[in-house]
Amino acid sequence: MPEVTFALEIFGTITMHKNGTKDISKFFIAGINYRKTDAEMRGRFALSPDQYETLLKQAPEFGVQETFVVSTCNRTEIYGFADEPMQLEQLLCSQTEGSMEEFKARAYVKKGKAAIDHLFHVGGGLDSQILGDYEIVGQIKQAAKTAKQQQRIHAFTERLVNCMLQASKAIKNNTRLSDGTVSVSFAAVQFIREHVKQIRNKKIVLLGTGKFGRNTCKNLVDYLGTKNITLINRTEEKAAALAEELGLFSAPIEALSEKIAEADIILVATNSAEPTILKQQLAGTQRKLVIDLSIPNNVEASAAELPNVTLVNVDELSKLKDETLARREAEVPKAKEIITEHTAEFMDWYQMRKHVPVLKAVKTKLKEIHTSPLYITLQPHHTACSKADEKIQKVINCMASKMKEQNQRGCYYIEAINEFIATGTE
Incomplete structure (x- = not known):
């Protein structure tokens, strides 16, 4: 029968296309976070921009297809497609100070739908060290933008990140999970407010004016009611520009030791792989509160041994609890409902995307059938291509609907051919 011949041809084309379809069971996340590691250990797996760029370039050597890495003060997580999660772990650890053994001893691994759900919870602020941050x-x-620039993000991952961003925005707009101001940078302000009297008389130095440092600086100005703040950054122009914008002071990096000696409060928001403030710079000076917001820690740990220094890091700041956090916890169920809705939408898109190569293959073959001598012989009312195209599209639309509703594919190949041949192009 002609239907069988045509069907065999379609099956051959379909098989070829199916082999190139993304398999969600090969999508993994491997990571460590604040739940099982302290700031020092997380620092061993933090990535600098240069390390991240190298990691992305080397991904194919580890058998990793699409990937991006989230490296923050609370976590380091690598997402991507691979045959085994170990490939992602090896890729990450190839660029970190921490070893593969240290990572595996503390890491969590999720695959497929569980990995997708995890990303949505992280992006929604539900997995932050301070809830709703x-x-x-x-x-x-x-992180995703950088990976895309290196051609390490394609349709699946880009769509996934965009859907996560939409869910996060919906949580922020439709729940009170973000009510109040609770973040690591604001927790630093709270700590200062609770432990330092007469703030206006204190000299504050902020080292690091990148995005995180900038947010910290604005919180200092907005909530402490002081502008006795000196900004220092390796790129002096950045510190000077922010100081001018907010009416503060700035100083070159060469003056760091001098400004440290004068300061009462020092906040560090840099991303250096090595300490930027050393014990010897703090020794022999007046009492100081030093808050290290960096991962890895950018204040030498031994500085805490000095009798004149109180050293606080992100783990200690995250323990702060107040009424704002209690209100946020009540909003968690609403946030989870939003996440469920958006992940379902993403999975619908994924399921249909899996079918696209098949639908295209069937459509191509139906067009070939329409112009084949055998089909023309069987169809005495054979008509122009324009009308045939309309008929073919109707068959494809019907096939797509059935595949989506019942998630069955095989029987629809023959059914589509039979429908096209049986009805002809009248």
Whole structure:
């Protein structure tokens, strides 16, 4: 029968296309976060921009197809497609100070739908060290942007990140999970407010004026009611520009030791792989509160041994609890409902995307059938291509609907051919 011949041809084309379809069971996330590691250990797996760029370039050597890495003060997580999660772990650890053994001993691994759900919870602020902290959203967005520039993100991952961003925005707009101001940078302000008297008389130094440092600086100005703040950055122009914008002071990096000696409060928001403030710079000076917001830690740990220094890091800041956090916890069920809705939408898109190569293959073959001598012989009312195209599209639309509703594919190949041949192009 002609239908059988045509069907065999379609099956051959379909098989070829199916082999190139993304398999969601090969999508993994492997990571560590604040739940099982302290700031020092997380620092061993933090990535600098240069390390991240190298990691992305080397991904194919580890058998990793699509990937991006989220590296923040609370977590380091690598997402991507691979045959085994170990490939992602090896790729990550190839660029970190921490070893593969250290990572595996503390890491969590999720695959497929569970990995997708995890990303949505992270982006929604539900997995933050301080519940509802949305600074992570910008960090994920930047990580994905960098990966796309290196051609390590394609249709699946780009769509996934965009859907996550939409869910995060919906949570922020439709729940009170972000009510109040609770983040690591704001927790630093709270700590200062609770432990330092007469703030206006204190000299504050902020080292690091990148995005995180900038947010910290604005919180200092907005909530402490002081402008006795000196900004220092390796790129002096950045510190000077922010100081001018907010009416503060700035100083070159060469003056760091001098400004440290004068300061009462020092905040560090740099991303250096090595400490930027050493014990010897703090020794023999007046009492100081030093808050290290960096991962890895950018204040030498031994500085805590000095009798004149109180050293606080992100883990200690995250323990702060107040009424704002209690209100946020009540909003968690609403946030999870939003995540469920958006992940379902993404999975619908994924299921239909799996069918696209098949539908295209069937459509191509139906067009070939329409112009084949055998089909023309069987169809005495054979008509022009324009009308045939309309008929073919109707058959494809019907096939797509059935595939979506019942998630069955095989029987629809023959059915589509039979429908086209049986009805002809009248």
